[in-house]
């Protein structure tokens with residue numbers, strides 16, 4: 611065999627082999643009682659925005675697209691999910707201290723107004739997650755009110 615064919619065969623084998631290395635899915639059937647929505651009862655419109663734009667990386671339940679079955683795509687997704695959850699897990703918000711919750715809420719507002727979240731790479735494939743000006747305003751207004759009320763219960 612020519613050197614080039616050996617190389618091609620090697621690449622094909624590698625692509626096939628990596629398909630079998632799948633990280634566990636970020637799907638949990640746990641109760642959602644600790645979630646941000648369960649403790650702060652956002653209106654449905656806000657809940658929907660967060661669900662559509664943030665929950666895939668910041669909760670214990672990701673809606674996986676079909677291409678997540680193709681490696682190395684899944685590794686890339688899991689990397690974002692585990693880093694995203696480390697910073698902010700909306701399903702475990704109740705377990706954060708009051709100070710941390712306030713800090714995270716402010717961070718959410720900053721990320722949204724600066725346009726840093728959702729991650730740009732996510733928006734390529736999830737057009738519905740893009741936040742309109744109006745959605746950003748709804749979210750930030752809701753967060754401002756919540757932060758004020760959390761601060762006033764000191």
Ligand code: HEC
Nearest residue numbers: 663664666667690693694697698717718721727728729732
């Ligand atoms: C594709 C995955 C993904 C999506 C979708 C996503 N994030 Fe993130 N988020 C991350 C990752 C990864 C980090 C870790 C830091 C980094 O890489 O920027 C992060 C970090 C953050 C942080 C920083 C926490 C801190 O304390 O500094 C906040 C706040 C945040 N995201 C809010 C949001 C909000 C709000 C949305 C929805 C509008 C959202 N994210 C959507 C992946 C995501």
